[in-house]
Amino acid sequence: MPAKEGMSDLTSNGPIREDGALVRSMIADMEQMTWDRIGEHAIRNAQYNLQYKNDGHSLAALRRHPMGKSETAVIVAAGPSVRRQNPAVLLRDHKYTGTVISTDSGIAHCLRNGIIPDLVVSLDPHPTRIVRWFGDPKLRERDLEEDDYYRRQDLDPVFADEVRANSEIIALMREHGKTMPIALCTSTSVAVVERVLEAGMPIYWWNPMLDDPEKPDSHTKKLMEMNGFPALNAGGNVGSAAWMIADAVLGKRRVALTGMDFGYYDGTPYSATQYYREVVDMVGEDRAGTMFSRIYNPHTETWFISDPAYQWYRECFLEMALDAECETYNCTEGGILFGPRVNFCPLTEFLTAHS
Amino acid sequence: MKDVLKGNFTTREKIAVAADSAETLEEKFERTAKARLGGSVAYVSKKRVAWTDDSK
Numbered sequence: 001m002p003a004k005e006g007m008s009d010l011t012s013n014g015p016i017r018e019d020g021a022l023v024r025s026m027i028a029d030m031e032q033m034t035w036d037r038i039g040e041h042a043i044r045n046a047q048y049n050l051q052y053k054n055d056g057h058s059l060a061a062l063r064r065h066p067m068g069k070s071e072t073a074v075i076v077a078a079g080p081s082v083r084r085q086n087p088a089v090l091l092r093d094h095k096y097t098g099t100v101i102s103t104d105s106g107i108a109h110c111l112r113n114g115i116i117p118d119l120v121v122s123l124d125p126h127p128t129r130i131v132r133w134f135g136d137p138k139l140r141e142r143d144l145e146e147d148d149y150y151r152r153q154d155l156d157p158v159f160a161d162e163v164r165a166n167s168e169i170i171a172l173m174r175e176h177g178k179t180m181p182i183a184l185c186t187s188t189s190v191a192v193v194e195r196v197l198e199a200g201m202p203i204y205w206w207n208p209m210l211d212d213p214e215k216p217d218s219h220t221k222k223l224m225e226m227n228g229f230p231a232l233n234a235g236g237n238v239g240s241a242a243w244m245i246a247d248a249v250l251g252k253r254r255v256a257l258t259g260m261d262f263g264y265y266d267g268t269p270y271s272a273t274q275y276y277r278e279v280v281d282m283v284g285e286d287r288a289g290t291m292f293s294r295i296y297n298p299h300t301e302t303w304f305i306s307d308p309a310y311q312w313y314r315e316c317f318l319e320m321a322l323d324a325e326c327e328t329y330n331c332t333e334g335g336i337l338f339g340p341r342v343n344f345c346p347l348t349e350f351l352t353a354h355s
Numbered sequence: 356m357k358d359v360l361k362g363n364f365t366t367r368e369k370i371a372v373a374a375d376s377a378e379t380l381e382e383k384f385e386r387t388a389k390a391r392l393g394g395s396v397a398y399v400s401k402k403r404v405a406w407t408d409d410s411k
Contacts, residue, residue: 037393124395236394278391
């Protein structure tokens with residue numbers, strides 16, 4: 001359990017929570033930490049990817065491209081709720097005709113359950129990990145020994161057998177890749193871009209909003225001038241980016257979220273969380289609890305654990321939701337993403353009401 | 356350190372020693388470690404999409 005630094009009941013300002021000793025300061029630093037993590041990579045990748053500019057269109061083209069048969073969209077990400085809820089199965093069984101937007105991490109869940117996303121979104125500049133969501137034909141046994149990122153996390157169990165999962169995704173991508181457009185951030189790694197091109201996915205490029213593009217010497221503005229693509233405020237992560245595209249680019253009026261938990265079910269070992277290795281490197285295994293919070297979800301009346309990165313995503317999302325034109329429905333039936341302007345309901349209820 | 360490394364000759368060119376960085380090695384390590392915990396992409400408050408002139 002996290003080290004308890006006093007339990008706060010911030011019902012009026014935030015959720016009931018128990019914070020590890022370092023959580024609050026880490027959340028406050030997250031913006032700078034993110035820039036330190038991705039800033040240089042993102043800009044370097046965008047410069048490199050300029051050569052592929054004409055292999056795709058601008059994200060702006062999607063504004064004039066009707067997608068789905070209704071004003072609704074469902075985002076499919078890969079949080080822990082996916083394995084309990086199977087959103088792609090529900091979409092298939094309900095014969096959902098709205099727009100399905102999958103994060104890169106959600107591709108396997110969708111395709112394995114017979115759902116071909118109308119749009120895929122990818123943005124993280126990590127040089128080796130992200131390509132795995134697309135199936136990596138260059139994956140070697142040695143890579144698996146060196147990086148346990150996928151097999152130790154509380155993800156779709158299929159990823160526990162990494163070699164088999166990789167082969168399966170490659171086969172599925174071979175069959176369906178050409179019919180899956182992707183909103184691809186210019187900050188993605190060369191490995192992802194080459195894989196997307198190889199799979200034949202139609203590309204719609206966008207720039208990451210790294211800073212305020214209206215300010216002098218803005219990195220974002222320089223990227224926009226360099227390649228002519230719009231910049232999207234992605235809220236720190238690919239799920240939030242997918243939601244922003246549904247709202248601000250595709251103009252969907254009701255957007256449901258699945259697999260966007262921003263946390264883990266209570267009792268999940270810290271070692272099964274996304275940033276565990278990083279946490280251990282920073283504070284050691286014995287003090288890992290200082291970097292986690294327990295947060296009470298009043299809708300499910302259960303507790304979830306979450307790290308500073310996920311809590312920052314939550315704060316960013318709730319701020320973005322205030323300015324959104326769409327109605328947001330959190331259909332994860334769990335996690336920590338609840339608050340003003342976020343409706344909370346099961347996916348079946350959303351599908352029944354809005355299909 | 357200067358007390359220990361006195362040398363036994365005089366250099367022809369004056370060697371400029373860079374002033375100590377404001378960031379200590381420990382701080383640099385902490386910043387690097389923290390960066391690994393950061394998000395996948397930045398967040399800019401109160402912004403949605405910035406369209407280019409040809410995409411408006």
